[in-house]
Amino acid sequence: MSSNETMTQGRKRRTNNRLWALTRAGIMESLQFRLGTFVTLFANLIYLVLVYYLWKAIYDSAGTDVVNGMSFNDTMIYLILATALFNFLEMFVVWDMSRAIQSGKIILDLLKPMKYRRYTFWSYSGAHVMQFILSFVPTFIVVMIVTGGAIHIGLNMIWFMISVIFALLVNFNIEMIVATICLYTESTWGINIVKETIVLLLSGASIPLAFFPDSLARIVKYLPFRAVYDTPLSILLQKNGSDEWLGLFSLWGQQIIWIVILSVAGTLFWNHSVKKITVNGG
Amino acid sequence: MVLNSTCNYNILDIEKENNRYFTSKGKNMGNEAIIMKNVCKDFKVLNRHEGLKGSIRDLFSRDYKTISAVKDVTLTVGKGEMIGYLGPNGAGKSTTIKMMTGVLEPTSGEILVNGVVPYQNRTKNCENIGVVFGQRSQLWWSLPLIESFKLLRDIYMVDEKDYQDMLDLYSSLVDIEPILHKPVRQMSLGQRTLSDILAAFLHNPDIVFLDEPTIGLDVSMKSKIRSLIAGLNEQKKTTVILTTHDMGDVDALCKRIIIIDKGMKIYDNDIEKLKSYFGAYRTLKLIFEDGSIEETVIDESKTDIMDVIKQNDRQKKIKDIQLIEISTEQVIKKIYEGGDI
Amino acid sequence: MGDDRILNAGSGGGVSGFSGGVGNGEKGINGANGGSAGTLAEGRRRGLGFYVRIYRKILVQDLKSKMSYRADFIISTIGMIMTNLAGFLTFMILFGRFPSINGWDYHHMLFLYAFSLIALTPVQCFFDNNWNLRFMVQSGDFIKYCFRPVNVFFYFMSEVFDVKGLGQLAFGVGTLIYAWNKIGLGVSVVIILKLIVYLMTASLFMIAIMNAAAATCFWIQGSGYVMVIMFRFKDFAKYPASIFSSVFKFVFTFIIPIAFIAYYPSLVLLQPDSVPLLSWLSPLIGLLFFWLSYKFWMLGVRKYDFTGS
Numbered sequence: 001m002s003s004n005e006t007m008t009q010g011r012k013r014r015t016n017n018r019l020w021a022l023t024r025a026g027i028m029e030s031l032q033f034r035l036g037t038f039v040t041l042f043a044n045l046i047y048l049v050l051v052y053y054l055w056k057a058i059y060d061s062a063g064t065d066v067v068n069g070m071s072f073n074d075t076m077i078y079l080i081l082a083t084a085l086f087n088f089l090e091m092f093v094v095w096d097m098s099r100a101i102q103s104g105k106i107i108l109d110l111l112k113p114m115k116y117r118r119y120t121f122w123s124y125s126g127a128h129v130m131q132f133i134l135s136f137v138p139t140f141i142v143v144m145i146v147t148g149g150a151i152h153i154g155l156n157m158i159w160f161m162i163s164v165i166f167a168l169l170v171n172f173n174i175e176m177i178v179a180t181i182c183l184y185t186e187s188t189w190g191i192n193i194v195k196e197t198i199v200l201l202l203s204g205a206s207i208p209l210a211f212f213p214d215s216l217a218r219i220v221k222y223l224p225f226r227a228v229y230d231t232p233l234s235i236l237l238q239k240n241g242s243d244e245w246l247g248l249f250s251l252w253g254q255q256i257i258w259i260v261i262l263s264v265a266g267t268l269f270w271n272h273s274v275k276k277i278t279v280n281g282g
Numbered sequence: 283m284v285l286n287s288t289c290n291y292n293i294l295d296i297e298k299e300n301n302r303y304f305t306s307k308g309k310n311m312g313n314e315a316i317i318m319k320n321v322c323k324d325f326k327v328l329n330r331h332e333g334l335k336g337s338i339r340d341l342f343s344r345d346y347k348t349i350s351a352v353k354d355v356t357l358t359v360g361k362g363e364m365i366g367y368l369g370p371n372g373a374g375k376s377t378t379i380k381m382m383t384g385v386l387e388p389t390s391g392e393i394l395v396n397g398v399v400p401y402q403n404r405t406k407n408c409e410n411i412g413v414v415f416g417q418r419s420q421l422w423w424s425l426p427l428i429e430s431f432k433l434l435r436d437i438y439m440v441d442e443k444d445y446q447d448m449l450d451l452y453s454s455l456v457d458i459e460p461i462l463h464k465p466v467r468q469m470s471l472g473q474r475t476l477s478d479i480l481a482a483f484l485h486n487p488d489i490v491f492l493d494e495p496t497i498g499l500d501v502s503m504k505s506k507i508r509s510l511i512a513g514l515n516e517q518k519k520t521t522v523i524l525t526t527h528d529m530g531d532v533d534a535l536c537k538r539i540i541i542i543d544k545g546m547k548i549y550d551n552d553i554e555k556l557k558s559y560f561g562a563y564r565t566l567k568l569i570f571e572d573g574s575i576e577e578t579v580i581d582e583s584k585t586d587i588m589d590v591i592k593q594n595d596r597q598k599k600i601k602d603i604q605l606i607e608i609s610t611e612q613v614i615k616k617i618y619e620g621g622d623i
Numbered sequence: 624m625g626d627d628r629i630l631n632a633g634s635g636g637g638v639s640g641f642s643g644g645v646g647n648g649e650k651g652i653n654g655a656n657g658g659s660a661g662t663l664a665e666g667r668r669r670g671l672g673f674y675v676r677i678y679r680k681i682l683v684q685d686l687k688s689k690m691s692y693r694a695d696f697i698i699s700t701i702g703m704i705m706t707n708l709a710g711f712l713t714f715m716i717l718f719g720r721f722p723s724i725n726g727w728d729y730h731h732m733l734f735l736y737a738f739s740l741i742a743l744t745p746v747q748c749f750f751d752n753n754w755n756l757r758f759m760v761q762s763g764d765f766i767k768y769c770f771r772p773v774n775v776f777f778y779f780m781s782e783v784f785d786v787k788g789l790g791q792l793a794f795g796v797g798t799l800i801y802a803w804n805k806i807g808l809g810v811s812v813v814i815i816l817k818l819i820v821y822l823m824t825a826s827l828f829m830i831a832i833m834n835a836a837a838a839t840c841f842w843i844q845g846s847g848y849v850m851v852i853m854f855r856f857k858d859f860a861k862y863p864a865s866i867f868s869s870v871f872k873f874v875f876t877f878i879i880p881i882a883f884i885a886y887y888p889s890l891v892l893l894q895p896d897s898v899p900l901l902s903w904l905s906p907l908i909g910l911l912f913f914w915l916s917y918k919f920w921m922l923g924v925r926k927y928d929f930t931g932s
Contacts, residue, residue: 039839046874049871053866053867054859057862062721067721185698187696189702190702191698193702206713211717212716380766385766405774408769408771419767424688436680437773439669
C-alpha cells in the first residue's frame with residue numbers, strides 16, 4: 001500500500017519536473033532572443049503611443065468627458081492593458097504547427113511521450129511567464145503610476161490574475177482549434193489572419209466592447225472571444241458588476257464554460273484530424 | 283603538396299594575368315578552377331552562460347568569443363578535377379564551400395574561383411558554378427521540373443541549342459522522363475536530389491559543388507546518382523567539389539581527396555596514396571576447421587603475416603585464409619580519430 | 624482575363640520599383656572588377672528588361688500552380704475579406720460613437736482608409752515572401768537564394784506572388800470611389816494622374832517599412848514580432864497625422880513613416896489649396912525610403928553568417 005503510494009507520488013513528481021523543465025526551457029529560449037526582447041519592448045511602447053494619440057484625438061473631438069460610461073482614462077487603461085495582455089497571450093501555435101506539418105516534424109512531436117496538446121501548452125508556458133514579467137508587469141506599473149490611482153488596488157488584482165489564467169486557457173484552446181485546421185490546408189497566413197482579426201475585434205482588444213452598438217454587443221456576448229480580453233480587464237477595472245461576488249463568479253463561470261466547451265471540441269477535432277494524417281502517412 | 287607556382291604572386295597579379303584569358307574565351311582561362319590562399323574564417327558568437335541565471339546575464343553581456351571555423355587553408359583545384367572534400371561534422375567544410383560560392387566573406391586570405399573573387403562578385407561567380415546543398419531543394423517547389431529548367435535557362439541566359447543539348451545528354455545518362463513533368467513537392471527524396479543535380483549542371487557551369495548529394499538515398503539511387511555525376515564530369519569536363527560522409531561516393535568518383543579537420547587542412551593528395559599510408563595494416567581472417575573465425579589487424583612493418591599463420595596453424599587446423607585490405611572508410615575513420623598520417 | 628491584365632501591369636510596376644536599387648548595387652560590384660567581365664557577352668547583361676521578363680515568367684508559372692490549390696486560394700481570399708470587413712467594422716463602430724476626429728469628418732476619414740488599403744496592395748502582392756524570411760534564415764534554407772546570378776532580393780521576392788491582395792484592392796477601390804463622390808472631388812486627367820502617383824508613393828513607404836522589419840531577422844533572433852507590430856502600426860496610417868504632438872509627428876513621419884501611407888499623399892487630393900511641402904516631396908522621400916530599406920535588407924544578407932545548417 002505505502003510503496004504503491006510512493007510510486008504514485010514519485011510519478012507525479014516526475015511529471016511535474018517534466019512540465020517545469022518545459023517551462024524552464026521556454027523561459028531560457030525567450031531570454032536568448034536578447035535583442036528581440038528589447039526590440040519587442042520598444043515596439044510595444046511605440047504602439048501605445050499610437051493608441052494614446054488616437055484616443056486623445058477622439059475624446060477631444062467628442063466634446064464630452066465620458067462616452068458610454070468610459071472616461072478617457074478608463075479607455076486608455078483598458079486598451080493599454082488589452083495590448084499588454086495581447087502580447088502576453090500571443091502564441092504562434094498556428095505558425096509553428098503549420099511549419100511542423102509541412103516539414104514533417106509533426107510526426108516527431110506526435111511521438112513524444114506526452115499528449116500533443118499538453119506538450120504544446122507547456123512548451124509555451126515559459127514564453128508566457130517571460131512575457132508576463134517583461135511586458136505585462138512593466139506596462140501595468142507604468143499605467144498605475146501615470147493614471148495615479150485610477151486602478152483600484154485590492155482583491156480585484158488577485159481575481160484578475162485568476163481570470164487571466166482562464167483567459168490564457170481559452171486563448172490556447174482557440175489557437176489549438178485554429179492550428180488544427182492547418183492539417184487540412186497550407187494556407188497558414190489566411191487562417192491566421194482570420195483568427196487574429198476576429199479575436200482582436202470581438203474580444204475588445206482594439207475597441208472596448210462598451211463602444212459596440214447594442215446589436216453587435218448582444219452577439220459578442222455569446223461568443224468566447226470576450227473571455228480572453230474583456231473579462232479579465234472588466235474584473236480589474238471593477239466593471240460589469242465584477243465588484244460583487246455574484247458578478248465575479250458569473251464572469252469566471254463564463255470563462256470556465258468556454259474552456260470546457262473549447263477544449264472538448266478542440267480535442268475531438270484534433271484526434272479526428274490526426275487520425276486522418278496518420279492514415280495519409282503525413 | 284606543392285602549390286602551383288602562380289600562387290606565389292600577389293593575387294591581384296593572378297587576376298590580371300587571368301583576365302587576358304577571360305577576354306579571349308570563357309572556359310579556358312588557366313589550369314586552376316579554384317585557388318585558395320591562406321584562407322581563414324572566424325565567427326563571433328556570444329558566450330552563453332549556463333542555466334537560468336546565465337540566460338539573464340546574457341541579456342546584457344557583451345561577452346563574445348571568436349570561433350575559427352577555417353584556419354589558414356591553402357589549396358588549388360585544377361580544371362575538370364573531381365575532388366572529395368572530407369572532414370568530420372563541424373570541421374569547416376560547409377564554411378569553405380560557402381566562401382567559394384561567394385556567400386561568406388573570408389576573414390583573411392584570398393580566394394579565386396574561375397579567376398573571380400567570389401565574395402566581391404557574387405552574381406558573376408554564380409554564372410559559372412552550380413550548387414547542390416544537401417537535402418535542400420533549390421527548385422521551385424510547386425513547379426514541374428521542366429518548368430524549373432526553363433526558368434533556370436532564362437535566368438542563366440543559356441542558348442536554346444545548348445539547353446536542348448544538355449537535356450539530350452541528361453536523357454542519355456538517366457531516365458528523366460518520369461520526373462520531368464512532376465512538381466518537385468511530389469517527388470521522392472531520390473528524385474528530388476536527382477533533379478537538383480541536373481539543375482545544377484543545366485547551365486554547363488565550370489564548377490559544381492555537391493554537398494552530401496547521396497545523403498539518405500537507397501543503394502540503387504546512390505549508384506544512379508554517382509554514375510550521373512561521373513558521366514557529367516566526363517562529358518562536360520566540369521570540376522566537381524564533392525562533400526560527403528559516404529566513402530562509397532569518394533571511392534566511386536574521386537581520385538584526389540582533401541581532408542579538413544578543426545578548420546585545418548590535414549590531407550590533400552591522391553586517395554590511393556592515403557591508403558598506402560595505412561596499407562601496412564591488413565586484416566588477417568582465419569577460418570578454422572571447427573568453424574571458428576579469428577580476425578587480427580596486422581602491422582606488416584612489425585609482424586610477419588606468415589609467422590601469425592604458422593603460429594595459429596600449430597594450435598588448430600586452418601581451413602581458409604583471407605587477407606583484407608584496409609578500406610577508405612577505415613582510413614578516414616582513423617584520421618578523424620586522430621591517427622597520424 | 625481582366626485580372627490577368629492587372630497582374631501583368633502590376634508586376635511590371637513592382638519590378639521596376641526595385642530595379643533602380645538592383646542596378647545600383649550591381650554597378651558597384653562591376654565597377655570594382657570591371658576587367659573580368661569578359662565571361663558574359665555584352666548583350667547578355669541582366670538589366671531591367673531581364674528582370675521584368677523573369678518575373679513575368681515566374682508569375683505565370685506560379686499562378687498556374689496556384690490554380691491547382693483551389694482550397695488554399697479560397698481560404699486566403701476569405702481571410703482577406705474577413706480582415707477587411709473587420710477593419711471596416713472597427714471603423715464604423717468608432718464613427719458610430721464619434722462623428723469626427725480632429726476636424727476630419729466621416730467621408731474624409733473613409734477616404735484616408737480606402738487610400739491606405741489600396742496603398743497596401745503592392746506590399747501584399749509582391750513582397751509577401753518577407754513574412755517567410757525569418758524562418759528561411761533560421762533554418763538555413765535562405766542560402767539557396769545566394770547561388771543564382773541574379774539579385775538576391777529580387778530572387779527571394781519573386782518566389783511568392785500573393786493573389787489575395789487583389790481582393791483588398793477591389794475593396795479599397797470601391798470605398799475610395801464612394802468617398803470620392805461624397806466629398807465631391809470631381810474627375811479630371813490631372814487629378815487621376817495625381818492619385819496614381821501618390822498611391823504608388825504611399826505603397827513605397829509600406830514596402831520600405833516591411834522590408835526593414837523583415838530584414839531585422841538577419842541580426843535579431845526572434846524578430847518575428849517586429850514584423851507583426853509593424854503590420855499593426857499600419858492600421859494607424861488611416862488616421863490624420865495631425866493628431867500627434869510634434870515629437871511623435873516627427874517619429875511617425877521620418878522614422879516609422881506611417882504618416883506617408885495615407886495622410887501626406889492624400890492631402891494633395893483633399894486639400895489642393897494648401898498642400899504641405901512634405902506631401903509634394905513624398906514621392907522622392909518614398910523612393911529614398913525604399914532604397915534605404917533595400918540596402919538594409921541586402922546588408923543583412925551580406926552580414927549574415929549562414930550558420931543555420
